[in-house]
Amino acid sequence: MSALPTTPTIRKTALNAVHRQMGAKMVEFNGWDMPVEYPTSGGIIAEHMAVRTGVGIFDVSHMGDIRLSGPGALAAVQHISMNDAARLAVGQAQYSALLYPQGTFVDDVIVHRLADDEYLLVINAGTREKDFNWVRENTRNFDCRVENLSDDFTQIAIQGPRAVVVLQKLTDADLSSVKFYWVMRGTVCGLRNILIARTGYTGEDGFEIYIPADEATSARVWNEILKTGKDLGILPCGLGARNTLRLEAKLPLYEHEISDTINVWEAGLDRFCKMEKPEFIGRAALEKARTEGLNRVLTGIEMIDRGIARDGYKVQDETGREIGYVTSGSPAPFLKKNIALAYVPPAFSEIGRELKVDIRGQGVTARVVPTPFYKRQKKT
Amino acid sequence: MSYPPDFKYTKQHEWIKADGDSATVVITNYAQESLGDIVFVETPKVGAELTAGKAFGTVESVKAVSDLYAPASGTVTEVNGELATAPEKINKDAHIAWIMKIKLKNPGELNSLLSAADYEKFVAEEGGH
Numbered sequence: 001m002s003a004l005p006t007t008p009t010i011r012k013t014a015l016n017a018v019h020r021q022m023g024a025k026m027v028e029f030n031g032w033d034m035p036v037e038y039p040t041s042g043g044i045i046a047e048h049m050a051v052r053t054g055v056g057i058f059d060v061s062h063m064g065d066i067r068l069s070g071p072g073a074l075a076a077v078q079h080i081s082m083n084d085a086a087r088l089a090v091g092q093a094q095y096s097a098l099l100y101p102q103g104t105f106v107d108d109v110i111v112h113r114l115a116d117d118e119y120l121l122v123i124n125a126g127t128r129e130k131d132f133n134w135v136r137e138n139t140r141n142f143d144c145r146v147e148n149l150s151d152d153f154t155q156i157a158i159q160g161p162r163a164v165v166v167l168q169k170l171t172d173a174d175l176s177s178v179k180f181y182w183v184m185r186g187t188v189c190g191l192r193n194i195l196i197a198r199t200g201y202t203g204e205d206g207f208e209i210y211i212p213a214d215e216a217t218s219a220r221v222w223n224e225i226l227k228t229g230k231d232l233g234i235l236p237c238g239l240g241a242r243n244t245l246r247l248e249a250k251l252p253l254y255e256h257e258i259s260d261t262i263n264v265w266e267a268g269l270d271r272f273c274k275m276e277k278p279e280f281i282g283r284a285a286l287e288k289a290r291t292e293g294l295n296r297v298l299t300g301i302e303m304i305d306r307g308i309a310r311d312g313y314k315v316q317d318e319t320g321r322e323i324g325y326v327t328s329g330s331p332a333p334f335l336k337k338n339i340a341l342a343y344v345p346p347a348f349s350e351i352g353r354e355l356k357v358d359i360r361g362q363g364v365t366a367r368v369v370p371t372p373f374y375k376r377q378k379k380t
Numbered sequence: 381m382s383y384p385p386d387f388k389y390t391k392q393h394e395w396i397k398a399d400g401d402s403a404t405v406v407i408t409n410y411a412q413e414s415l416g417d418i419v420f421v422e423t424p425k426v427g428a429e430l431t432a433g434k435a436f437g438t439v440e441s442v443k444a445v446s447d448l449y450a451p452a453s454g455t456v457t458e459v460n461g462e463l464a465t466a467p468e469k470i471n472k473d474a475h476i477a478w479i480m481k482i483k484l485k486n487p488g489e490l491n492s493l494l495s496a497a498d499y500e501k502f503v504a505e506e507g508g509h
Contacts, residue, residue, distance in 0.1 A: 025416070036443065037416055044442045045417045240416070240443050306464075308420055308440055331419045331442055360438070 030126030072143030099282030159206030203249025300371035389499035
């Protein structure tokens with residue numbers, strides 16, 4: 001789908017052999033050989049439902065990691081990231097993005113503050129090299145070290161309302177003390193000093209753990225989590241469910257909802273962009289764009305008539321005139337509706353407005369709905 | 381799963397079973413396995429004219445859209461309406477959840493399609509599943 005250049009050799013995570021042993025269907029994703037679904041789990045829908053109602057695990061080792069450390073680390077992060085890293089306590093994380101001077105996206109990231117002068121940026125698989133080069137180039141004038149740790153970790157996401165129950169059985173860390181978007185370190189499956197982040201890409205509660213990237217350790221931890229979660233119906237989940245889960249929760253995917261031609265306001269990520277910061281790359285262009293108004297906004301739609309909107313399909317007004325396009329569209333397994341995100345002019349984005357999606361030459365009726373399509377009920 | 385020997389198969393993963401000049405069209409078990417959870421089937425209307433090898437409808441899984449290709453030329457006489465509301469029946473038993481019935485224009489066309497043994501060989505070469 002994405003037009004990004006990928007390395008000629010397909011890369012494998014340390015869990016590749018495990019996925020194959022489990023009978024996963026493998027696909028190429030941004031240059032990585034990754035499981036899209038596990039027929040033994042029951043496939044995408046079963047995996048999706050496990051995460052919404054119980055627990056599932058994902059190999060997300062294809063994600064990249066950049067560490068910035070040193071006296072100038074905070075200033076460097078503030079310069080390249082649109083959110084306000086000065087607000088982070090040690091052990092806290094925030095969603096943010098790296099922007100081009102035009103206010104468009106290099107990538108979206110999670111910024112973790114690991115120590116006073118140490119930050120970890122978790123970045124997307126398809127943009128690893130681009131991001132690292134971007135960060136290195138644009139932090140040259142700061143007193144900080146920039147390291148690409150992408151190959152150092154196997155990253156496993158344990159997601160769903162029962163994730164905490166499963167992981168707690170495998171760690172000495174008191175997970176009840178870790179709030180959403182906070183991190184801590186603890187012993188996991190006998191491995192000391194493991195980074196445990198209460199983050200994810202599913203719209204559920206859950207954790208992402210960062211363990212050593214050797215195959216034996218990775219396989220052992222993966223299998224121990226599955227074994228521990230067995231009574232709770234844990235399922236291994238692939239990129240297929242990861243995509244439908246993030247879409248229900250309206251979490252952006254690079255080259256779909258965000259890209260180097262889409263700006264922050266269009267993507268509706270205003271609350272993660274702190275214009276009160278005096279300076280960051282992209283700020284000036286965003287200031288200007290804000291006064292000029294928007295030509296398109298990311299809008300959630302739900303199909304009314306029979307049909308599934310897919311990535312790239314055209315969106316039309318009621319007369320059949322083309323007004324925009326679908327960035328991500330799919331059946332939503334938990335909501336049991338066919339949903340999509342689309343860029344359309346603001347005038348067409350009001351809730352309840354009827355639009356059409358061009359599905360193989362037919363204008364199929366859809367309706368603008370509030371987003372996120374799915375929002376978990378937060379426990380107090 | 382074995383492929384019934386009295387059916388004819390296409391490289392686009394459908395099978396067709398003829399009885400005189402009427403025939404039933406179904407997608408193969410291999411196709412449903414490759415697609416995964418099937419969530420949508422678009423069939424032609426009764427009376428539609430099909431041309432052998434041309435797309436006549438689509439089947440969609442959560443992740444993907446696949447065209448369905450007519451195994452033979454003819455006229456649609458019946459479609460399986462059940463698939464509109466329960467497309468997952470194809471996953472449960474692809475060889476029973478038929479897509480449509482057609483009146484063949486030229487029953488001789490079927491001779492050019494694959495036998496069950498040939499199809500199994502073809503799938504083994506293409507697959508890995």
